[in-house]
Amino acid sequence: MLIAHSISDLRALLAPYRSPAFVATMGNLHDGHLALLRSARGLGDVSVASIFVNRLQFLPHEDFDSYPRTWEQDCARLEEGGCDILFAPREADLYPEAQTFKVLPDPALADILEGHFRPGFFTGVCTVVLKLFNCVQPRFALFGQKDYQQQMVVRRMVRQLALPVEIVTGQTERAEDGLALSSRNGYLDAAARAEAVQLPLALRALGDAVRGGRRDLDALEAEAARSLAARGWQPDYLTVRRRADLLPPQPGHADDWHSLVVLGAARLGATRLIDNLEI
Structure with a gap:
């Protein structure tokens, strides 16, 4: 597995490929992420995962600072899962200046349910996903069904902005007792x-x-x-x-x-x- 931290290094690694399949994560990986990676390997000509804890989708009182960072474990799991390229930008790599341009999703979908209880959450999600798409330029992007509203918001963003990305939704992976993996x-x-x-x-x-x-x-x-x-x-x-x-x-x-x-x-x-x- 090759690892890129900067956007320029990522683009150099991806230059030989035409149809990357991409799984965006915030790390602390579980079997649900790996199931998406397995699907990605069957879709594109190179599998790409990202690890980036996105500050923009955390509210001030939420757990950005304490969100689990498990770098070595995540790298081992991705490599065992057959990931070809890992994009792991530092915050300064992805946001070298204050991110004043943001994606405002359709409030009819984004301001209900999760968006009601976490105002601004989907603006942060869409902004980072669009930026990651611009970095990776995937042909396919895979999202889990557990985040039902999120994958719908991303799918609508892709459609309305005419992005050349096919969104693929993977089934929710569950523990033996039925709890969704998270x-x-x-x-x-x-x-x-x-x-x-x-x-x-x-x-x-x-x-x-x-x-x-x-x-x-x-x-x-x-x-x-x-x-x-x-x-x-x-x-x-x-x-x-x-x-x-x-x-x-x-x-x-x-x-x-x-x-x-x-x-x-x-x-x-x-x-x-x-x-x-x-x-």
């Missing part, structure tokens, strides 16, 4: 880790209720939130939305449950977890 799972102690599976269980119960014919979505969502809160969680949202645009189903349209997705975000202690399940 870098932030490492914050959980043993008791919290055992409790964390209640989030996907709550989403599954919510989806099952809709699949079973219940259409009082507001009541269902409130019940799901109360159930988690009773266990000590602090829910931000547990909600049923349309897959197409993440808006609530229109009255009379919830019967088409095949077009819906259940999404949730909740804090367990100091750790905020997200997940989703397509119904």
Whole structure:
């Protein structure tokens, strides 16, 4: 595996290739990242991963400084996974001056759910993703379905800016008990880790209720939130939305449950977890 820290070095390494397949990460890698890398190796003529903890997508009170940096472990995992090129820019490499030009995503998609509870988050995501795309110039870019809204925002950005990148969504990788793999799972102690599976269980119960014919979505969502809160969680949202645009189903349209997705975000202690399940 070759490693580039500067944009010029990266472009020199990529010069012989025509269709890079790219996986952007913030490091602290897990098997979900490696599954995306395996898919990338089957798509392009060179597989590229990036490790960059992007300050722009963290709110002032969030965990930018404490976000786990596991460089040696990440490099070993990427090399074992067959990554061809790792792009690991320093902050001064990717942001050599204050990033005053930013990508403002469509608020209809980016200011709801995650964007409501983390205002400005998707501006930070889109800005760094566009910049990474300009550095790597991938033919394919792979994102995990666990970050459901994020991959939708990126996909819409690519479409509206006519970027020559095909966005590929990889299925959520889960632990044996059903918990979605996430870098932030490492914050959980043993008791919290055992409790964390209640989030996907709550989403599954919510989806099952809709699949079973219940259409009082507001009541269902409130019940799901109360159930988690009773266990000590602090829910931000547990909600049923349309897959197409993440808006609530229109009255009379919830019967088409095949077009819906259940999404949730909740804090367990100091750790905020997200997940989703397509119904």
